[in-house]
Amino acid sequence: MSSPILVIGALGNVGTEVVRQILARGGKVRAADMDVNKLRERFGEAVEAVRFDFTDPSTFDETFKGVKRMFYMRPPHITNIQRDMAPSMDAAKRAGVTHVVFLSLIGIENTTYVPHYKVETYLKAINMQTTFLRCSFFMQNLNTTHRREIKERNEIFVPVGKAKTAFIDARDIGAVAAVTLLEDGHAGMNYDLTGSQRLDYWEVASIMSEILGRRITYRNPNPLHFLIETMRRGTPFMFALVMTGLYTSTRFGMAEPITDEVERLTGISPITFRQYVTDYEDARK
Numbered sequence: 001m002s003s004p005i006l007v008i009g010a011l012g013n014v015g016t017e018v019v020r021q022i023l024a025r026g027g028k029v030r031a032a033d034m035d036v037n038k039l040r041e042r043f044g045e046a047v048e049a050v051r052f053d054f055t056d057p058s059t060f061d062e063t064f065k066g067v068k069r070m071f072y073m074r075p076p077h078i079t080n081i082q083r084d085m086a087p088s089m090d091a092a093k094r095a096g097v098t099h100v101v102f103l104s105l106i107g108i109e110n111t112t113y114v115p116h117y118k119v120e121t122y123l124k125a126i127n128m129q130t131t132f133l134r135c136s137f138f139m140q141n142l143n144t145t146h147r148r149e150i151k152e153r154n155e156i157f158v159p160v161g162k163a164k165t166a167f168i169d170a171r172d173i174g175a176v177a178a179v180t181l182l183e184d185g186h187a188g189m190n191y192d193l194t195g196s197q198r199l200d201y202w203e204v205a206s207i208m209s210e211i212l213g214r215r216i217t218y219r220n221p222n223p224l225h226f227l228i229e230t231m232r233r234g235t236p237f238m239f240a241l242v243m244t245g246l247y248t249s250t251r252f253g254m255a256e257p258i259t260d261e262v263e264r265l266t267g268i269s270p271i272t273f274r275q276y277v278t279d280y281e282d283a284r285k
């Protein structure tokens with residue numbers, strides 16, 4: 001029997017799309033996340049569902065057994081990579097996983113303080129074959145991290161000034177991940193993934209206002225105000241700090257460059273921001 005492709009974080013924004021895209025291309029998937037019932041609800045019989053917890057080694061054997069290739073990601077709240085992620089990377093290596101496609105960040109070379117840098121370095125140190133998908137900001141942040149402020153206050157609260165962002169749709173990342181897991185030739189490669197347009201947050205707010213039929217405004221706090229307010233709204237300190245750091249890099253233009261990797265690797269033009277807002281309209285009601 002051919003070995004399944006393992007998708008870690010299969011219930012996440014990107015993981016879900018990775019599963020869907022592998023299945024659509026005829027691949028066999030083992031979907032791993034904390035809640036097996038939710039995995040079954042979402043994917044039915046189409047996947048093998050396993051419970052996996054980065055911090056519970058008793059879940060590792062069933063997760064990694066018989067796997068050669070896997071999609072790997074870091075849940076946003078995990079910041080201690082050595083303690084909370086290294087054990088699962090070691091277990092994967094021991095079980096015979098050879099190729100890891102890791103969900104990383106664009107510009108990681110200049111943002112070595114972020115946890116993804118430590119994951120990339122660790123995977124290399126244990127001699128995994130790697131493909132790093134270094135992604136720009138997800139469009140889906142606007143229906144997850146920023147959902148509440150948009151829904152309840154009709155505002156987008158990010159500290160990025162006039163800078164533009166080359167947002168990417170998580171569905172495009174899923175498609176690239178599927179290609180790099182199913183086809184040969186991607187081991188050792190790093191791909192900088194962005195959408196095809198760069199927008200500032202006034203443009204984001206304007207497109208959302210037009211499609212959603214109500215006025216969404218961009219509030220442009222300074223980074224310190226953003227950090228304090230984000231924590232006051234309930235985000236843990238370390239998570240709020242990483243967010244502030246990333247948005248501050250954006251403020252200095254780091255998220256502006258556009259690449260053509262999505263189209264080159266999948267043969268399809270990236271999803272536009274306008275299309276994303278239309279497709280996710282229900283998430284904002």
Ligand SMILES: NC(=O)c1ccc[n+]([C@@H]2O[C@H](COP(=O)([O-])OP(=O)(O)OC[C@H]3O[C@@H](n4cnc5c(N)ncnc54)[C@H](OP(=O)(O)O)[C@@H]3O)[C@@H](O)[C@H]2O)c1
Pocket residue numbers: 009010011012013014015033034052053054055073074075076103104105106135136137138141
């Ligand atoms: N957002 C962006 O703009 C952006 C851009 C580039 C890179 N990234 C990176 O992308 C990653 C996030 O991807 P995403 O948005 O797809 O993630 P996500 O939607 O937050 O999904 C994370 C998944 O991991 C699960 N999980 C949480 N704790 C776990 C544990 N201990 N063991 C196993 N699974 C666990 C979560 O389950 P629960 O929901 O039950 O907790 C969830 O299903 C982060 O590393 C982020 O830095 C993000």
